[in-house]
Amino acid sequence: MKEDQKIPNPVVRRLGLYYRCLNKLYDEGIEYVASKDIASRLGIKSSQIRKDLSYFGEFGKRGVGYNVENLIKKLETIIGVDKNWNVIIIGAGNIGSALVNYPGLKKEKFNIIGVFDADRSKVGKKIGKLTIQHISQLHEFAKKNIIEIAVIAVPENAAQMVTEELEKLGIKGIVNFAPVKLRTNIPVEEVDITLSFKTLAFKIGREGSR
Amino acid sequence: MKEDQKIPNPVVRRLGLYYRCLNKLYDEGIEYVASKDIASRLGIKSSQIRKDLSYFGEFGKRGVGYNVENLIKKLETIIGVDKNWNVIIIGAGNIGSALVNYPGLKKEKFNIIGVFDADRSKVGKKIGKLTIQHISQLHEFAKKNIIEIAVIAVPENAAQMVTEELEKLGIKGIVNFAPVKLRTNIPVEEVDITLSFKTLAFKIGREGSR
DNA sequence: TAGATTGTTAATCGATTAACAATC
DNA sequence: TAGATTGTTAATCGATTAACAATC
Numbered sequence: 158m159k160e161d162q163k164i165p166n167p168v169v170r171r172l173g174l175y176y177r178c179l180n181k182l183y184d185e186g187i188e189y190v191a192s193k194d195i196a197s198r199l200g201i202k203s204s205q206i207r208k209d210l211s212y213f214g215e216f217g218k219r220g221v222g223y224n225v226e227n228l229i230k231k232l233e234t235i236i237g238v239d240k241n242w243n244v245i246i247i248g249a250g251n252i253g254s255a256l257v258n259y260p261g262l263k264k265e266k267f268n269i270i271g272v273f274d275a276d277r278s279k280v281g282k283k284i285g286k287l288t289i290q291h292i293s294q295l296h297e298f299a300k301k302n303i304i305e306i307a308v309i310a311v312p313e314n315a316a317q318m319v320t321e322e323l324e325k326l327g328i329k330g331i332v333n334f335a336p337v338k339l340r341t342n343i344p345v346e347e348v349d350i351t352l353s354f355k356t357l358a359f360k361i362g363r364e365g366s367r
Numbered sequence: 368m369k370e371d372q373k374i375p376n377p378v379v380r381r382l383g384l385y386y387r388c389l390n391k392l393y394d395e396g397i398e399y400v401a402s403k404d405i406a407s408r409l410g411i412k413s414s415q416i417r418k419d420l421s422y423f424g425e426f427g428k429r430g431v432g433y434n435v436e437n438l439i440k441k442l443e444t445i446i447g448v449d450k451n452w453n454v455i456i457i458g459a460g461n462i463g464s465a466l467v468n469y470p471g472l473k474k475e476k477f478n479i480i481g482v483f484d485a486d487r488s489k490v491g492k493k494i495g496k497l498t499i500q501h502i503s504q505l506h507e508f509a510k511k512n513i514i515e516i517a518v519i520a521v522p523e524n525a526a527q528m529v530t531e532e533l534e535k536l537g538i539k540g541i542v543n544f545a546p547v548k549l550r551t552n553i554p555v556e557e558v559d560i561t562l563s564f565k566t567l568a569f570k571i572g573r574e575g576s577r
Numbered sequence: 578t579a580g581a582t583t584g585t586t587a588a589t590c591g592a593t594t595a596a597c598a599a600t601c
Numbered sequence: 602t603a604g605a606t607t608g609t610t611a612a613t614c615g616a617t618t619a620a621c622a623a624t625c
Contacts, residue, residue, distance in 0.1 A: 164573070165616065173565040177546060191582060200548055203582090204618055211584060219583040220625040237568040244564075255465035261546070261561045267568075306567060330571040332563055336387060336471070338410055344570040346563040351471045353542055353556040354454075355383040357516060358447040360554035361540045363374070375592065401606060413606090414594055421608060429607040430601040 168209045174199055175206065176232045182225050191222035241266045243303055247319050248310035249274040249282075249289045252334050252350075256308060257284045267306070271298055275315065292319075299326040309333045378419045384409055385416065386442040392435050401432035451476045453513055457529050458520035459484040459492075459499045462544050462560075466518060467494045477516065481508055485525065502529075509536040519543045 178198055182190055196203040210216055213235050217223045233239040244267050246253045256262065257269050272284055273292045280291045290298065298304075307328045309316050316335035323331065323343075330344045336352070339345050388408055392400055406413040420426055423445050427433045443449040454477050456463045466472065467479050482494055483502045490501045500508065508514075517538045519526050526545035533541065533553075540554045546562070549555055 164569075167616070169566050169569050170562065172569065173559075173562045176565070177562075193582080198548070202618060204585095204620090205616090207582090207584060208617080215584065217583050218625055219623070220581045222582065235569070236565050237572040238565060242564075242568060251465040251468045251470075255461040256560075258461045259560070260461075262564065265561050265564065267561075267564050305571070306564070329574070330567045332567055338408075344567060344574060346567040346570075348558065348560060348563050349383075350466075350469070350558060351475050351477075352380065352383045352387075353558050354452075354472065354475065354477050354516070355386070355446050355448060356379050357540045357542055357554060357556040358452060359374075359379050359382065359445070360556075361515065362447040364539070364554060377592070403606080412594060414596090414609095415592095417606090417608060418593080425608065427607050428601055429599070430605045432606065 162212075164212055168212060171201075171205075171209055172232060172236055175209070176229065176236060176238070179225055179229045179232065183229060187225055189222045190225055192217070194222075238266050241268055242305050244269045244306045244308060245271040245273065245295075245298075245304050246308045246310060247273050247292070247295075247323075248308075248312075248315075248334075249276075249279050249284060250310060253308065253310035254284050256310065257287055270302060270304070271295075273298075275311070295322070296326065305329045307331050309335050309339075311335060313337050372422075374422055378422060381411075381415075381419055382442060382446055385419070386439065386446060386448070389435055389439045389442065393439060397435055399432045400435055402427070404432075448476050451478055452515050454479045454516045454518060455481040455483065455505075455508075455514050456518045456520060457483050457502070457505075457533075458518075458522075458525075458544075459486075459489050459494060460520060460522075463518065463520035464494050466520065467497055480512060480514070481505075483508075485521070505532070506536065509538075515539045517541050519545050519549075521545060523547050 175195065178195055192203040192206040195206055214231070216228050216231055244262070246256055246269060249272050253272065257272055262269065269287065272287050272289050273295050274280065274289050275292045277291060279289050282289050304326070305328070307323045309319055309331055311319055313335050316333065316337050317339060320331065320339045320341050324341055328343065330346070331339065331341070332346050332348060333339055334348050334350070336349060385405065388405055402413040402416040405416055424441070426438050426441055454472070456466055456479060459482050463482065467482055472479065479497065482497050482499050483505050484490065484499050485502045487501060489499050492499050514536070515538070517533045519529055519541055521529055523545050526543065526547050527549060530541065530549045530551050534551055538553065541549065541551070542556050542558060543549055544558050544560070546559060
């Protein structure tokens, strides 16, 4: 199967879930696992796991299951977390600052190497080990460093402009926390916090009526 | 249409997107808008918007479009942001602290009324206007206040326990930032930041091969 | 060998889109 | 009236699941 056919988005997201689950199993000392067991942990169907994996190859042994350590390694390569990623953060507000110190990211090989903000009163201040730089220094910074991923954590009205700048600098992907749809050709992942609250509000409202 | 039939999840999420887009249009002083215009702003199909709205009623005028102000009000009621929501945050780490100060939430009527942490060394410290309380005080707090939504921003291994506690206290919904699937019957919205980075990494890796 | 579980196909389910009559 | 756009149905597309032969 292993071609570069289009992989459905839900599949991509689940790969990360499998990866996480496998790591937990590994920590528990489990050597072999059946799709059925992963499925029950994640609350999905075992056939879905097997189907998802089949996009990339055959990793299991019939009658036995999957070797946990081996499948972790395979998923690492497939997802791309077998390497380190250099990340910068644009916007040193609440969200931006939190991400700089967020241990989850470093653990997963996403290394934050720079923080930028347009507010000169923030420039020079430290967040963890990093010093906030003015956004105008980004261009220079990009010449000296390989930046692969940028996080957009700026106010809504600045997000599109920043995106265009990032695209020019050759950044490869964006994680967008601003509540706008970005117009760009590079891959974007949206993390829309207020939207999640709204979705939850809706669901709570419906709970009673069932 | 307006029954309490099941609304597909993607529809619910898009309602929030429509709401946001309509507010922008309102700020721009636009009175009437066609589904085609909303669609082009959001990068989706106009028939999808009309279909989504049709789950809840008829809000447009044929040949004319939708009255922006009116549709905003309707969506407010449908989504449930016509009222204020009381929110508490469990876990005063990076993410938890950032959310307390996050202006986006208050603006959307999600009012954070308490922050809790298990780490006694954090208790008593201030985040914005709120004082971090010890998690053991939660029970007491819940008696004196109506808490509707809880944010879980604790380490993975504490998340399930916290969830069960919250369920007992009668909390109505959870926004979960911990990287685990919570087993609970109350509605949960997942915000999985590291998963988004992984998904992005995968997409970047595929970009080249297309 | 008997039992278990994979990888894959085909069937099912659900969500998106096109099309168009209704109507402003 | 002529033009525009809705609300809704039916067609299409895509994703999930069941089923099972292959095989460890």
